[in-house]
Amino acid sequence: MSVVSRTNLAKAALGPLAAAVLIVVLNAGAIPPYQAYSVGLAAVYTVLVLSVNLLAGWAGIWSIAHPALFALGAYFAAYGSTHGWSLEVVVLGATGCGAALGAFLGAAGARFSMLYVALLTLAFTMVSLEVMGQWTSVTGGDQGIAMEKLDSALGLGTLASAGTQAQYIAVGVAGIALAAAALARPSALRMRLVAAKSHPMAARSIGIAPEAQSALAFAVSAAFAALAGVLLALVVGFVSPDPFSLALAISLIAACVLGGAGKVLGAVVGGAYLTWAPTAAENVGVAQPVLQGVVLIGALLFLPGGVVPFLGRLARRLRRPSAQQPPTPAAPPEEAPRSVPRPAATAPELLRLDEVAVTFGGLRALEGASMSVRAGETLAIIGPNGAGKTTLLNVLSGLVGGGRVAGSARYDGRLLLKTRATARRRLGIGRTFQHAETFGELTVMENVLCTRRRITGHNRARAVELLKSVGLAHVADRYPAELPFGLHKRLDLARALAEEPELLILDEPFGGLDAGERTLLARQIVRQQERGTAVVIIDHVLDDLFAVAHRVVALDFGRPIAEGEPGTILDDPRVRSSYLGESGVRGELPRRDGAEGAAVELHGVDHAYGGITALRGVDLTVPRGSVVGVVGANGAGKSTLGRILHGTLAPTRGRRAARGDLSTALVPEGRALFKTLSLRENLEVAAYAAGVRGAELRARLAETADWLPPRLRERMGMPAAGLSGGEQQILAIARALMARPDLLIVDEPALGLSPAMVDEVYARLGLLAREGMTVVLLEQSLGRAASACHEVVVLHEGGIAVSGEPADPTFLARAERAYFDGQDDAPVAAAQG
Known part of the structure; x- marks a missing residue:
């Protein structure tokens, strides 16, 4: 009832x-x-x-x-x-x-x-x-x-x-x-x-x-x-x-905007407006459409939420003139789980995948995925960015979108791939999202209750208990926009747990959380294990991920490459190579002259997005004429650091110092090309943005076209969408060159490219460096960065874990350790020596 x-x-x-x-x-x-x-x-x-x-x-x-x-x-x-x-x-x-x-x-x-x-x-x-x-x-x-x-x-x-x-x-x-x-x-x-x-x-x-x-x-x-x-x-x-x-349709929309869309009392205001607007227009001597237009423009400019929401905010302000958001209570004083309960040897198999593949047009995002999960077992999925982890989770929850799914998946004996996404919740599958996709217009309590078709007293009581268990009871009547990021994550988890799922799918739940919040989340996962819930989880915070996992499957380029226990999976050379890349032969790099000084420096830089700390305490110098690699797993803070080096993002704390006449250009992750424009038009847009016109524009177009490979020079009039991934990456770099930068920052230059195209992109970046340009590469692959850079910086959870020169014979070993756990073992090695 x-x-x-x-x-x-x-x-x-x-x-x-x-x-x-x-x-x-x-x-x-x-x-x-x-x-x-x-x-x-x-x-x-x-x-x-x-x-x-x-x-x-x-x-x-x-x-x-x-x-x-x-x-x-x-x-x-x-x-x-x-x-x-x-x-x-x-x-x-x-x-x-x-x-x-x-x-x-x-x-x-x-x-x-x-x-x-x-x-x-x-x-x-x-x-x-x-x-x-x-x-x-x-x-x-x-x-x-x-x-x-x-x-x-x-x-x-x-x-x-x-x-x-x-x-x-x-x-x-x-x-x-x-x-x-x-x-x-x-x-x-x-x-x-x-x-x-x-x-x-x-x-x-x-x-x-x-x-x-x-x-x-x-x-x-x-x-x-x-x-x-x-x-x-x-x-x-x-x-x-x-x-x-049709004029009535316009008047109805105006009446809704004026009263307040979604507000019950707004209908009364709108009804009165429609009734007496003609009389008011006649009294002031203007045409009714003119009056309606003025009222609508005024409402949009000065009362965008409508009359009723404005009066409601005013009344609350008068009742609580100094009301502030209550402080967020600290996370419950719980210790990290000392041990993860093992699933019973007789626990039934809940989920099995056999040769599952997902394709998006000609792109194969997942291939040959075969694995199983028993009741009470936690399976961790790891791999670098683009490995197919989220695609796999989307297969389990039915949210692949336009992808074509092949293979077989059984959940509790049922054929899963033929089941609609909306029906999988009823089967007992709960899901969280990487960015905590909460419903902003619903309160915390309503975000949990909306999982039910009807709300009963029992449902409401269970929702209260659930919010208490995840530490959200004190903000049950608040809206997500009023909460810090950590509480967003808890709310996403609470919504996934609302109907006590038998299979819980967690997409990067530890990302962006502080140590206390990660401990709380780990305890929550252990509780689910104790009640027999199977958990499939992906994350880039490997320490916390391995602390709650029973088994780990590693993916790379959409295929499983290894499976094992958390304590041994990183010893597999295939897994280390997927994260760190192959250590290739160092290419020819320009000689650095230390007297030339720094192109840009960062001093004590912190940056946060809302409640998410992206960078902390970063001190970095990029010497002029050098190639610097910034390496780290997805979520380590590389893209944020690149934007701060570029100057388009101001740090929350700390200082950026650049040479006075320094010109910078950024090639963003994913290239961000204008796909419907031709190659030439993409370059011209960049020139216009840099203020280049006329003869200078034609000269730069010719200069940049000479830098492009012949197969691209011959297709300057075709749309950028017709290029391969590697060709699009080269075009994105060429577009950045139209500004003739002194410092070029390239974010994930090898993402989604074949090995041959990676070699070509890096060869062209090396050519720019030898011509005197300062280059910063934001990379996941430690091996690629080590073969192409004078200096490599390893980021881990927003901080610099280690930095050094790849020519140092001890550096790569230190960098590998820092890449995964953020620890630099140089002091230990020195003491042993």
């Missing part, structure tokens, strides 16, 4: 209570008849605006179809009244037809972006209004159709139109509609609609189908719009095409 609190009931009762008071006032004659008519009309528009308002605010769908649905209800009532239909048949028929059409629009529109949904609903309105205008035998065409009385089949009497009785009915129905919306606000229906709107992929992982939610939301909204049309016919007494033009 659903739980409705007394507070919610009291709020819902306000609508009918206000309607009853207004009806009494109308009946007493306190309001003049011409104003009483406007009150009835405002009630009609309140129901109509409510239907659009909640659809936009809760489901994220802005509809232009509602004038047609509004007209449907009105014509249904007028036609029915002239053909002896009862009041009940009219109401049920109008709302039923509206709901059916709304469900169709919602289901069809769910496949498209907001722009295409707007075009779809616009086309629906244009066609519907044209049909209504031409179907003269039913609608009366341009002449309209008069509304007559409606008899109740249930013996409730006769309802006459265009009178005080119709006005009372409209006010009463508006009050009931507001009450229904207020009761729906704390319900699972609203939570699941908001979840599907906020993050469709995360919603699927907890069993919510965004397409079904869109269809349901549109169906309910359309039913309310059709009901408003029935009320309009009763209050006005006559139905013609004039009120249902």
Whole structure:
């Protein structure tokens, strides 16, 4: 049984209570008849605006179809009244037809972006209004159709139109509609609609189908719009095409924005605005569209959330003038787990993968993945960036998207690959995300409760206990945006645990957490192991990952390359090579002249994104004319360091010092090319950004084109999307060269490239270095960096673990250790020596 609190009931009762008071006032004659008519009309528009308002605010769908649905209800009532239909048949028929059409629009529109949904609903309105205008035998065409009385089949009497009785009915129905919306606000229906709107992929992982939610939301909204049309016919007494033009659709959107999208009281403000805007425009002597445009622009500029949210914030500020966010309590004083419970020898096999492969067009992201997990066992998946780890997790949770999946997967004896993503939650599979994809418009408690189709007292009690167990009970009524990153991660975990899954999938849960938070998370994983939950986990924080894992599978280039226990897996040369790269022959590097000084220096640099520490205490000097490699696993802070060296990101703390006339260029990870532009146009865009025009632009184009390999020079007019990955990387470097930088920073130059293309990219970077350019390479592969750089810096969890010259015979061994655990064993080695 659903739980409705007394507070919610009291709020819902306000609508009918206000309607009853207004009806009494109308009946007493306190309001003049011409104003009483406007009150009835405002009630009609309140129901109509409510239907659009909640659809936009809760489901994220802005509809232009509602004038047609509004007209449907009105014509249904007028036609029915002239053909002896009862009041009940009219109401049920109008709302039923509206709901059916709304469900169709919602289901069809769910496949498209907001722009295409707007075009779809616009086309629906244009066609519907044209049909209504031409179907003269039913609608009366341009002449309209008069509304007559409606008899109740249930013996409730006769309802006459265009009178005080119709006005009372409209006010009463508006009050009931507001009450229904207020009761729906704390319900699972609203939570699941908001979840599907906020993050469709995360919603699927907890069993919510965004397409079904869109269809349901549109169906309910359309039913309310059709009901408003029935009320309009009763209050006005006559139905013609004039009120249902496309201008009404624009006015409805303006009314929603003005009142506040998703706010129940916003519908009242919007209804009043639609009713009295014509009168206000006439009184000030301007055209109604002009007044509506001014009001809409003013609302967007000064009250972007709407009148109701603004008044709500103002009231809270007056009640709590000095209210601040309460401090976050420290994590529970728990010690790190001393031992990981082993699964019972007789524990059944819960999951088995056999030769699973995933392809995206011509890209093979996963190949030959075969592994198994028993109940109570934790399987860790490791590998460098791009190894296929997240793709594997997406296969398990059904979130591969446009990828083509082959092979076999069985979960608890069922064929998993043929099961929809939304159904896997019901099978007992829970999932977290790398970046803690929480639902921002739901509170912490609602983020957990939205996993249920209906909310009962038992569900709410279980949610409270779950939030206590992960240390979130004190922020249950807060929104995710008010929480630090560590609590975001806990909330993501709590949502995954909400229905006690048998298989828990964790995507980089330790990333971005401090030591105390990692200890808390490790204890939570051990608790799940103790209750028999199987866990599949990936992470780049190997120490914490291995502390909770029973077995480890290593991936590289989408294929499993090794399997073993946490204490021995890194001893496998294939695993070390996948992370560190092969130590190739050092290429020819330019001689460095120490007298030339530094190109850029960092002193005590820290940087944080919200609650995530990306860099800490970084001191780094990049000498002029040198090639410096910054090496580390994914998440070590390389990209952040590159942006700070480039100068486009200011450090949270510390100082960047650069030579006064230093010119820098950054080639970002993933290349960030303009794929639809040609090679030449990509280069020209970079030149324009650097302020280069005319003859200088032509000279630089020719100079840069000479640097490109012949096969690219011959295709300068083709789109960049037609190049291979390696060719795109070379083009991205060439685009950076258009600024003639003194310092070139290249982020992951070898990512996703074949060995032959890696060699070519590095050869061209070496050529730039020999021509005198200072180069910083941000790399995962220690071996590649060691073969191409004068100096290598190893980052580990945002700090410099070790730095040195690859020519030093002891450096590579020290760097390998620091790469994985952040420790530099040079002092130990020196003491032993």
